[in-house]
Amino acid sequence: MTExxxxxxxxxxxxxxxxxxxxxxxxxxxxxxxxxxxxTKDIAEAADVAxxxxxxxxxxxxxxLFAILARLSESELPQAGLVPGAARPAQVSAGDARQHxxxxxxxxxxxxxxxxxxxxxxxxxxxxxxxxxxxxxNQLLEPTLIGLEKELTLRIKLGQLYDLDVxxxxxxxxxxxxxxxxxxxxxxxxxxxxxxxLAQATIHxxxxxxxxxxxxxxxxxxxxx
Amino acid sequence: MTExxxxxxxxxxxxxxxxxxxxxxxxxxxxxxxxxxxxTKDIAEAADVAxxxxxxxxxxxxxxLFAILARLSESELPQAGLVPGAARPAQVSAGDARQHxxxxxxxxxxxxxxxxxxxxxxxxxxxxxxxxxxxxxNQLLEPTLIGLEKELTLRIKLGQLYDLDVxxxxxxxxxxxxxxxxxxxxxxxxxxxxxxxLAQATIHxxxxxxxxxxxxxxxxxxxxx
Amino acid sequence: MTExxxxxxxxxxxxxxxxxxxxxxxxxxxxxxxxxxxxTKDIAEAADVAxxxxxxxxxxxxxxLFAILARLSESELPQAGLVPGAARPAQVSAGDARQHxxxxxxxxxxxxxxxxxxxxxxxxxxxxxxxxxxxxxNQLLEPTLIGLEKELTLRIKLGQLYDLDVxxxxxxxxxxxxxxxxxxxxxxxxxxxxxxxLAQATIHxxxxxxxxxxxxxxxxxxxxx
Amino acid sequence: MTExxxxxxxxxxxxxxxxxxxxxxxxxxxxxxxxxxxxTKDIAEAADVAxxxxxxxxxxxxxxLFAILARLSESELPQAGLVPGAARPAQVSAGDARQHxxxxxxxxxxxxxxxxxxxxxxxxxxxxxxxxxxxxxNQLLEPTLIGLEKELTLRIKLGQLYDLDVxxxxxxxxxxxxxxxxxxxxxxxxxxxxxxxLAQATIHxxxxxxxxxxxxxxxxxxxxx
DNA sequence: AATGAATGAGGGTTCATTCAT
DNA sequence: CATGAATGAACCCTCATTCAT
Numbered sequence: 024m025t026e027x028x029x030x031x032x033x034x035x036x037x038x039x040x041x042x043x044x045x046x047x048x049x050x051x052x053x054x055x056x057x058x059x060x061x062x063t064k065d066i067a068e069a070a071d072v073a074x075x076x077x078x079x080x081x082x083x084x085x086x087x088l089f090a091i092l093a094r095l096s097e098s099e100l101p102q103a104g105l106v107p108g109a110a111r112p113a114q115v116s117a118g119d120a121r122q123h124x125x126x127x128x129x130x131x132x133x134x135x136x137x138x139x140x141x142x143x144x145x146x147x148x149x150x151x152x153x154x155x156x157x158x159x160x161n162q163l164l165e166p167t168l169i170g171l172e173k174e175l176t177l178r179i180k181l182g183q184l185y186d187l188d189v190x191x192x193x194x195x196x197x198x199x200x201x202x203x204x205x206x207x208x209x210x211x212x213x214x215x216x217x218x219x220x221l222a223q224a225t226i227h228x229x230x231x232x233x234x235x236x237x238x239x240x241x242x243x244x245x246x247x248x
Numbered sequence: 249m250t251e252x253x254x255x256x257x258x259x260x261x262x263x264x265x266x267x268x269x270x271x272x273x274x275x276x277x278x279x280x281x282x283x284x285x286x287x288t289k290d291i292a293e294a295a296d297v298a299x300x301x302x303x304x305x306x307x308x309x310x311x312x313l314f315a316i317l318a319r320l321s322e323s324e325l326p327q328a329g330l331v332p333g334a335a336r337p338a339q340v341s342a343g344d345a346r347q348h349x350x351x352x353x354x355x356x357x358x359x360x361x362x363x364x365x366x367x368x369x370x371x372x373x374x375x376x377x378x379x380x381x382x383x384x385x386n387q388l389l390e391p392t393l394i395g396l397e398k399e400l401t402l403r404i405k406l407g408q409l410y411d412l413d414v415x416x417x418x419x420x421x422x423x424x425x426x427x428x429x430x431x432x433x434x435x436x437x438x439x440x441x442x443x444x445x446l447a448q449a450t451i452h453x454x455x456x457x458x459x460x461x462x463x464x465x466x467x468x469x470x471x472x473x
Numbered sequence: 474m475t476e477x478x479x480x481x482x483x484x485x486x487x488x489x490x491x492x493x494x495x496x497x498x499x500x501x502x503x504x505x506x507x508x509x510x511x512x513t514k515d516i517a518e519a520a521d522v523a524x525x526x527x528x529x530x531x532x533x534x535x536x537x538l539f540a541i542l543a544r545l546s547e548s549e550l551p552q553a554g555l556v557p558g559a560a561r562p563a564q565v566s567a568g569d570a571r572q573h574x575x576x577x578x579x580x581x582x583x584x585x586x587x588x589x590x591x592x593x594x595x596x597x598x599x600x601x602x603x604x605x606x607x608x609x610x611n612q613l614l615e616p617t618l619i620g621l622e623k624e625l626t627l628r629i630k631l632g633q634l635y636d637l638d639v640x641x642x643x644x645x646x647x648x649x650x651x652x653x654x655x656x657x658x659x660x661x662x663x664x665x666x667x668x669x670x671l672a673q674a675t676i677h678x679x680x681x682x683x684x685x686x687x688x689x690x691x692x693x694x695x696x697x698x
Numbered sequence: 699m700t701e702x703x704x705x706x707x708x709x710x711x712x713x714x715x716x717x718x719x720x721x722x723x724x725x726x727x728x729x730x731x732x733x734x735x736x737x738t739k740d741i742a743e744a745a746d747v748a749x750x751x752x753x754x755x756x757x758x759x760x761x762x763l764f765a766i767l768a769r770l771s772e773s774e775l776p777q778a779g780l781v782p783g784a785a786r787p788a789q790v791s792a793g794d795a796r797q798h799x800x801x802x803x804x805x806x807x808x809x810x811x812x813x814x815x816x817x818x819x820x821x822x823x824x825x826x827x828x829x830x831x832x833x834x835x836n837q838l839l840e841p842t843l844i845g846l847e848k849e850l851t852l853r854i855k856l857g858q859l860y861d862l863d864v865x866x867x868x869x870x871x872x873x874x875x876x877x878x879x880x881x882x883x884x885x886x887x888x889x890x891x892x893x894x895x896l897a898q899a900t901i902h903x904x905x906x907x908x909x910x911x912x913x914x915x916x917x918x919x920x921x922x923x
Numbered sequence: 924a925a926t927g928a929a930t931g932a933g934g935g936t937t938c939a940t941t942c943a944t
Numbered sequence: 945c946a947t948g949a950a951t952g953a954a955c956c957c958t959c960a961t962t963c964a965t
Binding site for chain 4: 925
């Protein structure tokens, strides 16, 4: 009864903000202790609302998880395209392939950094929850895979890449993304090489492989560690 | 003359079998619906024992999870060595590197296949459970990483590999394993290329990279699939 | 401007009432069948609330017991002082000692009557539960003992009592209280003399002893403390 | 099948010993942590037998408690008579009353000391368990009360005691015993006066009362029952 | 008679959800 | 729409008792 019920905009903005608040709080808690160990009470407290309020925004605790996942799907990467370069094929050049891949790696890295909380929250549950997996995992994977496949196809056509098995390669590369992300979560931070070195090693592998081009004489410089 | 020191053989065997029974049942259920959605009642029913019986074998439900992880750690791969070839350096030759890597991939694949239920059961919880992660994740990762690092170092010395950043590379390769495993869990089976193609693509990437060797004129032959 | 700082009065009153409800129900059940034979379900039913509601008021079933004990400690007797007469020493006279003791006995009797349910509930657990005993038994005993000691000291100074061993006597008298209470709990009601007779006999013993004074002159040394 | 089944005596002795073992273990544990907090497993371990063995000796855990109580009833005091002096009335003399009471107090003290573990174990349960109370409490109280009543009656006849209300007085005195016992259990040991002082104070109260005989010559009518 | 693993009913407690305010 | 106490199903675990060995 503060307002004479007019000004619905403010309300709407308030509610939108509140929703963000809740999603953020939930994502952080989920990432920190997992979905099941997080109680609605925890979430309410972290979001500074009453427990009942959660249920004005989400039907169930599960829906909260779905909303987090949905938000991830809407997030930068998929839209912007996993492969921004693809939009500007003109610029593509031989030298670019490597550089492009590098910047792509950083792009992903950025995305992951920004969303790591959400990703971690979701990933665990995706692995554990068959139903969730069936319903949603492709929403996360498909854009990446399809984008990557397109990109690969294009560059193959341009002669920048071997004529490789596109679907398989896309998956191998995606596995690399995923694996790098998970490894960073799993390994004790003090044991991890910093990201720069990982990125270098990744690029080196993906482009040069790990073995001297034996097959051929290979003079190529070796990237010392 | 303290005691005959051993309880009846039969009993012991029965109990060992029962323990397997329980671990298997639990692992399957954990993999299927996740740790938290699996109740002790579920496990007992699946293992065909009374609920109380579980607690003759494990102190808590959590310990059951730990036991699964422990069993994974004792499982083939780490012991046999991640890198069987390392034991026979004599045989190592240039051509071997690639072949060796391939068989190593298959070895891992086998390991993963045999333990996929357990791995899946654990992995989700590792991501969600900080405590579990701190206590145990290294038990799974370290052997792999260390073995791989040794292997890489050796082969570098033999001139089979570039002089690459060993720790970083070991992690990138491990990320690949992990990523491939997870991707297979996440993607709908019908969308997945079969394993053979994935393995090929992986080897191709790791050894040849995806770009023609060149860094230079696009001329190089493409290793078509 | 932090908060209006108070939740609706009504709510608060309701909750306070509910808390009483629960405490009373629990005390009765504890007294009737003992702490351990009373289930939280029993308590909830007797208090006409859901089982979960108990846990909005008490962290554990044990805390319920502690709360009962705490309430006993806050109850009339200790505060009002075990020895109301002590406040009015002026009135104290020789004849008063006996009369005072009698009214004191009745006072205690009243207290015990009003709290017998709680006392019984607690006492059994005090005997059985070392931890509870260490934490709380003195809260019940000390006030009684100290009050009694003060009273005795005072009256000795006034020449109303022998120069007796104050701490020991205080304990003997307190033992009498306790013993009378317990005996009434233990003995079949139909076998018990009514309270009036017990009180009379008590007073008689405490003041006159059971033997005619006879035997000897008072020469018998008084056991100073 | 060691023995040809002859020599049942040894067996019997063994079993009797085992039974003692179990009763002792149980009583100690009950006294230490209470009946309900003691598990059959605890008892078995303490008695150094298997859990199942308990059930060859007692039908239920409750029966174990009953057996402890039964053993208490058979114990010295009741048999020897609460009032050994009563058997030798010849010796009774005026001076003896006091002395006799003193030795009686010590007798009880001894009894309590020897059985305190059992008594504590039982008492708590007697207070908590209505059924147990109804079935057995009189087994403990009655002998004491009846013996005491007889004693009092006798000594009254002998003119050693006032013509007091025998049943009431018997109960008051018994309350004293009980109270002293319980107080010693409840109060922190370091706060307790030693037993000698308590005994002195008790005798003093019971015989001389706490007030100087002031009030008067013995003319005061004796409060007959 | 002794053993100790198996049993499963029942316990205390948690927590997603509801609903009166 | 916000609140937070109330709810009760469901959980993990305990433990007295049974029974095959």
